[in-house]
Each structure stands twice: as C-alpha cells, then as structure tokens.
Amino acid sequence: MQLTPQEFVPEANRDEPVSPSLQNLESRRHQSNPVLTPQELKRLQRFGTVRAYANGVRILEAGHTTYGMLVTLSGIVAINRYDGLGNSALLVEHGPGEFTAEVAQLAGRPSLVNAHAVGAVEVLVIPPENLRALVIAEAELGERIVRALILRRVGLIELNSGGPLLVAPAGHPSLHTLQSFLTSNGHPHSLLDSNVDQQAAALVEYYQPKAEDWPLVVCPDGTVKKNPSNAEMGRCLGMLPELDEEKVWDVIVVGAGPSGLATAVYAGSEGLSVLALEHHAFGGQAAASARIENYLGFPTGISGGALAGRAFVQAQKFGVEVAIPAPAARLLCDQYPLRIELADGKRVQARSVVLSCGARYRRPALHNVAQFEGKGVFFWASRIEANLCKSSEVVLVGGGNSAGQAAVFLSAHAAKVHMVIRGDGLKATMSTYLIDRIKATPNIELHTHTEITALEGDEEGLRQVSFRCNDTGQEFHHEVCHLFLFIGADPNTAWLHDCGVEVDEQGFIRTGFDVNKGECRAKLEQGARPPEKPQRAALETSVPGVFAIGDVRAGSTKRVAAAVGEGAAVVSQIHAFLAALPINT
DSSP: OOOOHHHHSOGGGTTSOOOHHHHHHHHTHHHHSOOOOHHHHHHHGGGOEEEEEOTTOEEEOTTSBOOSEEEEEEEEEEEEEEOTTSOEEEEEEEOTTOEEOOGGGGTTOBOSEEEEEEEEEEEEEEOHHHHHHHHHHSHHHHHHHHHHHHHHHHHHHHTTOSSOEEEESTTOTTHHHHHHHHHHTTOOOEEEETTTOHHHHHHHHHHOOOGGGOSEEEOTTSOEEESOOHHHHHHHHTSSOOOOTTOEEEEEEEOOSHHHHHHHHHHHHTTOOEEEEOSSOTTGGGGGOSOBOSSTTOTTOBOHHHHHHHHHHHHHHTTOEEETTOOEEEEEOSSSSEEEEETTSOEEEEEEEEEOOOEEEOOOSOTTHHHHBTTTEESSOOHHHHHHTTTSEEEEEOOSHHHHHHHHHHHTTSSEEEEEOSSSOSTTTSOHHHHHHHHTOTTEEEEOSEEEEEEEEETTEEEEEEEEETTTOOEEEEOOSOEEEOOOEEESOGGGTTTTOOBOTTSOBOOGGGSOGGGOOOSOTTTTSOTTOOSOOTTBOSSTTEEEOGGGBTTOOOSHHHHHHHHHHHHHHHHHHHHHSOTTO
C-alpha cells in the first residue's frame, strides 16, 4: 500500500496545494518504493537474518538506533511519522518485497519513523555494515536501493516528517541558527508556532522559557532541550556519534567540504578506515551556492547543497564515519599515531591526517557585526534566508562568484538586492555568465566604490545598514533587515600551531616543494618518515603524514572542481605514506 503526497501532508496543511517537489516525488514513487522480485530477495538472503514479529509489535522507534534495512518477506510493516510529542500518522505500508530504510540506515543512525507489524510478519534484517556491503556487491540492485533511500529522505524533508520539533513564536530570531544547521545537514524537522499550536503552547506553559531559552526543541525520543547548541542537537539526532578514543583510523579528514568529501569517498572506497570531522555542515561553503553552472557534467547546473548531499551519501555508502558538529581544536604530532583534540576535549587517533578545513567567513571591521549574526546578518543564502526576506530589500556585499550566485538567487525572492562592492566593476572577480545574468536582472542594483560603514538594530535583529560611496563621500542609510556578506574568507589554520604545520604569510598551508625544510618545526621528521623516502609528496605538509587540500592549501585553485581533484589525488599519496611505515606502526 502506498499513499499519495497529498495524503502525507499533516492535517493542518491539507488545504495547501502540493508543492512541485512533492509532485516530483509522486512521479518517482516507483523509484522511492521499489518492489523486489523473488529472485532479488533470494540474493539478499546472505546479507541478513530472518526475524518474525507478532501483530502490533513495534519494530522501529523514532529517535533510536535501528537494525539497518528491513525487507518484508511476509505480512505488512506499517511506517508511521512520529514526533517527540507523541503525535503519529500512517505514512506507508510495506508489503512483501518492499523494504524499510532511508539514508540514515547506511550509517546506523537513529530511525526517523516508527514501524510496527500488521498481522504476523517476517522480515530480513540487514544491519548497516551489511547494507553497505550489499549496495557495493550488488551494483544494479544497490543503485536502486540507494536511490530509494535518497528519495525517501527528500520526502521526509519536504513533508517535515521525522526529526526534532522547534518550538517558538513564528519568526523568532533564535530559530535561524538551529534551522540553518538542520537544513544544511539535510535533516528533516518541523516548526511549531507557540502562539498558535496548542501542544506548543502547553509545552511553553510547562517549561516557562526565559528569553535565552528559545527555541524549545523536542527531540524524536521526547527529550526537551532549551536553545540547544549545535553539538547538543547533533547528539540528540545521532549525527555526533560517540568516538572511540582508542581506535586508530587510517585517515582522519578534517573538514567535509568538497575536497574533504572527495578524500573520504575515495579513501573509503579503497578500503581505508576513514573518520571525517566537520564543524558545521557537510559541503562547506560550496554547499551555500544556489547554483554551480560550470561544474563538469552538469550542463543545467547543480546547487552546492545537492552536490554535497550526493557526496555525503557516497561517503556513508563506503563506510566513512562522519561526525557533525565535531570541530577540531588541536593537532598533536609529538608522537605517533597522530592525534586530534576536539573542541569537547576528546582525542581521536590516525595514521594520517588530511586537512581540508577550508576557511572562515571574513567579517567587516564593524564593532557590532556579531550582535546581528543570524538575526539579519548572514554569510550564505539558502532557502531559509530567502524566505526571511520575501518582498523586502536586502543588501549584499561582495563581488566574487559566490556573491553573484547569491544575488541572482535572492533576486527571485527579495523586492530588491543592493549589491555593494569597493571596486569599479565585477569583471576582475566574477565569471562572465554571472555578470551577464546580474545585468539582466532588473531588481539587482550594483553600487560600485561603496562600502558598509555601520549597522543599527535592536535585540530582535538588524534594522538599518549604512554605506558610503568612496568617490563622493556621500553616506546612504537603508532601512533593511537583511545583510548578506560575501567578502572572502581567511584560512582556518590557527588551531594547527601546536603541531608546527608550516603556513605562508596569509595563513595558508604549504605543501610539497613549497615547504621550507629549514624552518620546519615538525616533530616527526625522524622516525615516522622512512629514510628511503627523501621527497615530500605534493600535497604533504611540513609534518609527515599530514596532508592539506582544497581552499586551505597555499597555491590551490579556489574552485569546487579543483578541490574535488585534490581530494581524490591525495589518497594515492596517503597509500604511499602508509605503505612505507614500519609494519607495527
């Protein structure tokens, strides 16, 4: 039995039209809910074990770790959307030949739904490690299964089914940080307006949140948190697993942007044990690109988020452990294996480390920028920010490709986009196709030789932006509530000082021939580097076994395709390094 998208929509939204995304999902129902043939079921037997459940027995529980993929052999398994407040509604029923899973099950993450047996049921339970083996060993069948897992996650996101409930008055400024974190990581969630929804109002009455407690968050297992940090949110959802401090990984990748994800995918596919640490969301800054139109193989373009999402699923398919948010605080290389200390004080070990930690957004020299971050000042432009500035004027600062993509994207939502640059034009900093598109967009106004001078606002958020034309000295004041900053980024390398990884004058990491061996402070030069290996690998830093790729590397080409190429190339250099180590290292 399968339900239409209209039947999936929660009761309160039944009168709203089905979105184009849901209509697209409906047209792909045969892909999201494939029925396996008896021959295919027989091929799956070696990957799992058969279990029987009596009528009404709960098989899956939202918010708790699952068995992996459940293939129905006989009977019916009912799948229900469920939230931490106890609300439940039927999503779909899986009969013989159908299976229960979505992308979270590739990594053994908690279930987003409830499931129970309807009548006597037999299922084939395929645990996560066997599910990953299955999709690799059975290429054609594996492709169909992975496609279904992805489409199901998309469906849950579109329907706001599964995941946490964010409770606050509609439009509350504190919602943005958590909503952005969840959306950037492709995790479904729902918003409840505490001024309208009765259950939300009752929750507020019970917990009596203070100003700093918003929003209240109801985790899938029913736990209620007051304005949780991203790390607390990650633990609540199983995105931040407990990491074994005794385990020695073949590779730890710091940063899950395009270069880091490429390393994770290639290293994982070649049998290396890989841990990827990401401080905010997979995809890095590239994921914020509304559309990348010059990436090879996508003639109609692809959003940065979609590209990153596919790579993230690929990494999980090959057994990569991804921890989000898990910011690295120190790299310790005074002994081997190498160690990385996380922000929470835990340490993880690796035979090799790949630094793909990218860069941090640059802030203008204004004293109160931090006050408005997430409350009107943004460093990316996603659907969340676009919805916030519908039919209003916005200011965007920056003249690079990311700024151009954001300006075009926002112009479809905002009444007007004021694009502010200090130079005399965009030709030197932006691709021609974007310049042409900006010129053709009537509600984008380019302000040259101009810079931001002041921000004004209150506790609720930004209210006014002032900028000055440097040619005339004239000051302008715009009553706008949304400012987008795309003014570049600084390399994220301050945390590497304890280890002595060599950087250039701007803080970018030197690799290969660029490393100044005379000034190298690496502590592993003797011992870890085999004497028969005299030459440093092209992407290796001043510290043996530590590699740097992507935007953080000195001399790298700051393009997504180049970052992916370096992420793939570094894996062969890691293999060479590991092969040359003493056997017991």
